[in-house]
Amino acid sequence: MITVTAARKHYGSFLALDDVDIDIPSGSLTALLGPSGSGKSTLLRAIAGLEGxxxxxxxxxxxxxxxxxxxxxxxxxxxxxxxxxxxxxxRDNVAFGLTIRKRPKAEIAKKVDDLLEIVGLDGFQHRYPAQLSGGQRQRMALARALAVDPQVLLLDEPFGALDAKVRTDLRQWLRRLHDEVHVTTVLVTHDQEEALDVADRIAVLNHGRIEQVGDPVTLYERPANDFVMGFLGSVASLGGQLVRPHDIVLERDHAAALALDAKVADSPGVITATVERVVPLGFEVRVDLRADSGERFAAQITRRDAAELGLREGETIHARATSRSTVVDHDPALAI
Structure with a gap:
């Protein structure tokens, strides 16, 4: 268990950490998520002892x-x-921490070989860093960090310099690695998809404070405030309420839209809008819309629904939220 209590840190007049409290359970993989300047890296470095x-x-x-x-x-x-x-x-890079601790050579050799197999670098023992891809170098870095049997593994944007496909592959690999070694891990990221994909728990930071801590499902479905909802996934403003774009349904028939919307609790209502742009995004389609009030928002619908609607720019359409729409939960127990 890592416990941070009333952590406060200034850089001149800038307050990087503002009385932060957080508990990180043993064996968990916790993501510190937030925009630049939110305090996530400062908190990580404070846990490491790299920042007083x-x-x-x-x-x-x-x-x-x-x-x-x-x-x-x-x-x-x-x-x-x-x-x-x-x-x-x-091999020598991974063994470095054990070597300076003067561990027996046989112990070092076995530990390094075991770790290289775990991180998928078996057979790469005699290569040099320049002969590795960026993803392979980060796997080597993780093996080196794990070699000394740390109580805690801290990762500061470890995949930020890699291209999108390699990042996706490595975060899936990191999740599998964590399930195997069970070391308490804290990951700093600004990428909400990465946090949702990898972490058991997510702490969302903003302006040096923690807005909410919880498992990914809770944070996504029951955000404590508008900031958490907006940062942990795309949002659209529909009739003055924040909803997820994939929770917006488009209807051609206004009466049908009204009838279906009547079944939605706390609905923002049916919004009449003009289609400004239809953007195919692989398996889904984003529809950019302008409400009669002038408010712009976007809906994400399936390719099948888009084909059935046959949407064209300049057309009028009716938008409503589904029963699965995410509504900000202002329950104080959800926030930290």
Whole structure:
């Protein structure tokens, strides 16, 4: 268990952490999610001991480590741009932490071989970092961090410098790796899809404060406020209410739309709008719309629905929310 209590950090007049409290359960994979400047990397570095706090405490497994240096916290750290030793082979890079701890050579060899197999780099032992792809270098970085059996693994935007396809593959691999090794892991990301895909729990930060902590389903379906809803997925303003674009249904018949909408609790109502653009996005279609009030919003519908509607730019259409529309839940118990 990692517990951060009343963490406060200033950089000059800028308040990076504003009395942050968070508990990170042992064995969990927790994502710190937020925009640039929200405090997520500062919080991660404070847990690691790379940033001192102006106030507050950090405890790991019940031990107060607030004043302890990083090397005494039992932490493995992986940055976005991992500085591998270019003159060392993959094997020697992964073994580095064990070597400086003067572990027996046989123990090092077995540990390194086991880790390289786990991270999918078996057979790459004698290559150099320059001979690896970006994704392979990050796998090597994770193996190196895990080699010293850290209590906690901290990842600061580890896939941010990689292209989209490699990022997708690596985050799926990271989830599988975590399920195998069960080390308490904290991941910093600004990518909401990455957080939803990988994490058991997500903490959403904004302006140095935690807006909400919970599992991905709870945060997506019961956001504590408009910021959480807007940051954790696309939103559209329909009749003054925030809803998910995929929870908007388009109807040609106004009377039918009204009849169906009457069954939706707390509905924002049926909005008459003009189709401005129809954008195919692979398996779905985004429809950009302008309401009669002048408000612009977008709906995401299936290709089948788009084909049945036969939408064209300039046409009038009627939009309504489904019963699955996400409504911001202002229950104080959901927020931190």
């Amino acid at each position: 706090l102006d106030g507050g405490t950090v405890t790991i497994d019940g031990r107060d480590v607030t004043a302890e240096p990083p090397q005494r916290r039992g932490i493995g750290f992986v940055f976005q741009h991992y500085a591998a030793f270019k003159h060392m082979t993959v």
